[in-house]
Amino acid sequence: MTRHCLVLGGARSGKTAFAERLALHAGAAPAYLATAEALDAEMRDRVATHRASRGSSFTTIEEPLALPGAIRKAGKGHDVILVDCLTLWITNLLVANEDVSVAVGELSATLLEFRRAKVILVSNEVGLGIVPDNAMARTFRDLAGSAHQRLAAVCEDVYFVAAGLPLTMKGEAPALE
Structure with a gap:
């Protein structure tokens, strides 16, 4: 059975590097499904740095909103799909005036039925x-927390990364070395 995975951690915690190692060990044809939109120079630099650090090991797919469809499509040619990151996806949904709860429900349902490829979610x-001191930031925090709980419930493996070190919260400890 394909085991889907959720990788959580703070900013610059090492969660993406850990997720990339998981993906490279899990399959021969990994896809990197990026949710970021490079709308300013700083974000364009971040995207370029991320892309360069992964090299040619991943096929990059960019999709800021329609994750369930992008996952199903990527699964036709890839055995592992790394989605980075859910918090940017939630931001994109909010900016587009989409219902985040509905979108997370659709993503959860997709993960439950989709077993063609391993999906690794980073958030x-x-x-x-x-x-937070303002309503918008509190709403974002609440939506992200709710999304993490819902997705952790459907993923077989959940990890928390701090200082580059993964902690297994649910499922199997990774065999990366």
């Missing part, structure tokens, strides 16, 4: 700090 855990 920022934003609920560990202080309570």
Whole structure:
């Protein structure tokens, strides 16, 4: 059975590097499904740096909103799909005035029925700090936390990464070495 995976961690925690190692060990034809939109120079630089650091090991697919369809499509030619990242996806949904809860429900349903390829989801855990001082930031934090809970329930493996070190929260410890 294909085991889907959720990788959580803070900013610059090492979660993407860990997810990339998982993907490279899990299959021969990994796809990198990027949700970021490079709307300014700083974000264009970040995207370019990310792309360069992965080299040619991954096929890059960019999809800021329609993740379930992009996952199903990528599964036709790839045995592993790394989605980076869900918090940017949630931001994109909010900006597009989409219903985040409905979208997360569609993603959860897709993961439950989709077994053609392993899906590795990466997301920022934003609920560990202080309570944000404005309503929009609190709403975002709440939506992200709810999404993480729903997706952790349907993923067989869940990891939390801090200081580059993964902690297995659910499922099997990774065999990467």
